[in-house]
Amino acid sequence: MHSVQQPYGFLSYGRTPAVPETDRSSDDPLSRFHAKLTEDLMELTDLDAKVPAVYLDQRIPLGSTWEEELKERLSRCQVFVPLLSRRLFTSEWCALEWECFQRRQQLQRERGAFIRNAVVPVLWSPLRSGDIPPPYSEVQYTHQDLHPKYLELGLRGLQISGNHGTFRKVVYQLALKIVDVAVSSRLEPCEPSEFDDLFDAMNDTVGEER
Incomplete structure (x- = not known):
């Protein structure tokens, strides 16, 4: 198997706000999906258990430490996995994650080493094709x-x-797809600093909205 960097996947998702009347996390289904996908990827690969097979940003408070971690994961993940939902489509941070990964793929195109698109979308909520922008x-x-x-x-x-x-x-089939894309795309890592201007622009926008 072609050696790829870790993590294999980066989950990009639009977070559902917690319902005030219940103490149950609104993202419980997300956690279960992440756990099952991680389990399947560990069975299908020889990834080191010390490094997450799939990165799941739990939306810790914004700050320089969190942003640097996000840049690092986006610069090294092998496959970008957006969870398609209406909340994903309206999330500015999800749009930023997509833009960072696409920039990384463009850098590989410019080097003449691009093989295939390393994005594996997952249908998270019921959608018609016309609902997806x-x-x-x-x-x-x-x-x-x-x-x-x-x-x-x-x-x-x-x-x-x-x-x-x-x-x-279905999760197992998606894991197979992610492994196939990870191995065949051969997407190379980039420097996290490649995303600095994108994060700066986002922070400027957030600052203006405040």
Whole structure:
């Protein structure tokens, strides 16, 4: 197997606000997906358990330490995995993560070493194709071998509706896809500083909104 850097994947997701009337985390389905995907990737690869197979940003408070970690993960992850949902589409931070990864792929194009797009979208919530805006709509997220219930409900919907067997099967198929893309894309890491201007522009925008 071609050696790739760690982590294999970077999950980009739009966080659902917690419901005040309940103490249950609104992101429980996300945590379960992350755990299952990590388990499958560890079985399918020889990744070191000391490094997360899939990076999940838990949205710790903004600050220089968090931003540097985010830049580092985006500069080294092998596959970008956006969880398609309406909250992803309206999140400025998710848009920033996408832009950083696309810049990294563009750097590889400029070196003449680009092989394939290293983005593997995941349908998180029920969506019609017309609901998905660019740039997310430019990447194929449906595959014939994935269960029709996944295309109908999304991964979160499969969990909520009790389709746990289908959920586990689809996550395993997605893990296989991520491994295939990671190995075949051969995306090279870049310096985290390549993203400095993008983060600066985001911080300027956030500052203006405050």
